[in-house]
Amino acid sequence: MAELDLSKKVADRYLKREVLGEGTYGVVYKAIDTQTGQTVAIKKIRLGKHKEGVNFTALREIKLLKELQYPHIIELIDSFPHKENLHLVFEFMETDLESVIRDRNIFLSPGDIKSYIQMTLNGLMFCHKKWVLHRDMKPNNLLIGSNGQLKLADFGLARIFGSPDRRFTHQVFARWYRAPELLFGTKQYGSGVDVWAAACIFAELLLRRPFLQGSSDIDQLGKIFAALGTPSPSQWPDMVYLPDYVEYQYVPAPPLRSLFPMASDDALDLLSKMFTYDPKVRISAQQAYFTSVPLPTDPDKLPRPTPKTEPKASDFDSHEGPTVISPPRKSRRVMPGRDGFEGNSLQRNKTDDNVSSSRQKAGDNTGKTDPAPMSLDFSVFGLKPPNRPTINSADKTHLKRKLDLEFLQPE
Numbered sequence: 001m002a003e004l005d006l007s008k009k010v011a012d013r014y015l016k017r018e019v020l021g022e023g024t025y026g027v028v029y030k031a032i033d034t035q036t037g038q039t040v041a042i043k044k045i046r047l048g049k050h051k052e053g054v055n056f057t058a059l060r061e062i063k064l065l066k067e068l069q070y071p072h073i074i075e076l077i078d079s080f081p082h083k084e085n086l087h088l089v090f091e092f093m094e095t096d097l098e099s100v101i102r103d104r105n106i107f108l109s110p111g112d113i114k115s116y117i118q119m120t121l122n123g124l125m126f127c128h129k130k131w132v133l134h135r136d137m138k139p140n141n142l143l144i145g146s147n148g149q150l151k152l153a154d155f156g157l158a159r160i161f162g163s164p165d166r167r168f169t170h171q172v173f174a175r176w177y178r179a180p181e182l183l184f185g186t187k188q189y190g191s192g193v194d195v196w197a198a199a200c201i202f203a204e205l206l207l208r209r210p211f212l213q214g215s216s217d218i219d220q221l222g223k224i225f226a227a228l229g230t231p232s233p234s235q236w237p238d239m240v241y242l243p244d245y246v247e248y249q250y251v252p253a254p255p256l257r258s259l260f261p262m263a264s265d266d267a268l269d270l271l272s273k274m275f276t277y278d279p280k281v282r283i284s285a286q287q288a289y290f291t292s293v294p295l296p297t298d299p300d301k302l303p304r305p306t307p308k309t310e311p312k313a314s315d316f317d318s319h320e321g322p323t324v325i326s327p328p329r330k331s332r333r334v335m336p337g338r339d340g341f342e343g344n345s346l347q348r349n350k351t352d353d354n355v356s357s358s359r360q361k362a363g364d365n366t367g368k369t370d371p372a373p374m375s376l377d378f379s380v381f382g383l384k385p386p387n388r389p390t391i392n393s394a395d396k397t398h399l400k401r402k403l404d405l406e407f408l409q410p411e
């Protein structure tokens with residue numbers, strides 16, 4: 001009873017305002033802290049039925065965020081149970097990187113892009129130093145405050161790593177940001193998975209659209225290899241031993257410059273090191289920084305997006321990557337089609353069809369023969385950027401179960 005009274009009292013401290021968004025586990029509200037006058041964001045998480053175990057994910061987020069106090073990581077101000085829900089109180093953030101990337105009124109200079117990526121890498125460096133993997137890096141999980149500071153948010157999928165034998169689920173990250181080792185089913189992985197996702201975000205800032213938009217895991221690998229070349233076993237010796245490894249037809253790596261013609265030399269150099277296939281050789285967040293001018297823009301001078309209006313329609317995208325055409329498992333090969341590549345139509349769902357039909361209009365950066373346009377002029381396409389796929393509901397249920405099991409029985 002005393003506990004209940006206490007939670008009520010704490011809850012009364014916050015004055016609820018409008019809904020800011022809906023997350024995987026619950027609604028996020030804007031609120032005012034009546035004690036400090038500070039605007040906050042409150043994530044309300046259903047505690048759920050005992051067996052659902054939703055609370056373990058929330059508890060993990062709380063536990064990890066308490067360890068991760070750093071300028072480029074979202075601050076968890078408070079957390080408390082109230083009624084049937086767990087409430088996580090965060091510092092309020094004005095916008096996120098996805099809104100910046102999508103805002104067609106914003107011009108991003110090379111210095112602006114460096115600034116966003118440097119802040120992202122700084123946040124990651126701190127996580128990795130504390131042995132935490134974020135595992136859900138994507139532009140809408142990078143929140144931006146009114147002073148332009150970028151902070152890593154949404155630690156619902158984050159995990160402690162570092163123990164050499166620890167095995168994890170590979171069903172993490174939204175597909176477009178998944179590292180190749182995850183797509184090949186590895187259970188033992190490290191901080192490189194976050195660096196790969198950061199590289200995808202870096203590329204997205206340069207292109208102003210998602211770089212590698214796969215419609216299935218196999219298609220995602222096809223898109224990666226079409227854009228960056230098929231890795232050889234000598235380039236990535238452990239690849240052939242990964243659980244879901246399949247052989248893809250060899251595609252030579254096109255010069256990265258052809259995909260990102262406007263990027264500065266040091267940006268391109270860093271990007272190529274972040275996109276290294278072998279996770280053992282991939283650059284770490286700590287080693288990743290820019291070496292030459294232009295310097296990263298001061299965060300408070302970064303361009304601000306206009307107020308959010310969520311685009312709805314799916315629209316343009318890249319064309320298809322290589323397709324698996326031969327039998328499953330080890331003997332599968334992936335063949336490029338004659339005009340660039342053709343997707344595996346059997347794998348496509350309705351959303352993918354929408355995306356791929358609009359792809360033809362937009363051109364693609366992933367096929368080596370057809371580099372993408374560099375500028376963000378959506379009017380050329382007459383369309384808005386595609387909705388991002390995220391972990392689907394089947395994945396989510398599986399993942400939730402898996403994560404909760406991992407939480408209960410850490411290996």
Ligand code: ADP
Nearest residue numbers: 020021022023024025028041090091092093154
């Ligand atoms: P998801 O589970 O879908 O990744 P979250 O639960 O973290 O997302 O958040 C859902 C939405 O709430 C976000 O897309 C964002 O719009 C908003 N949001 C989350 N945290 C904050 C914050 N600290 N400040 C402002 N808005 C936030």
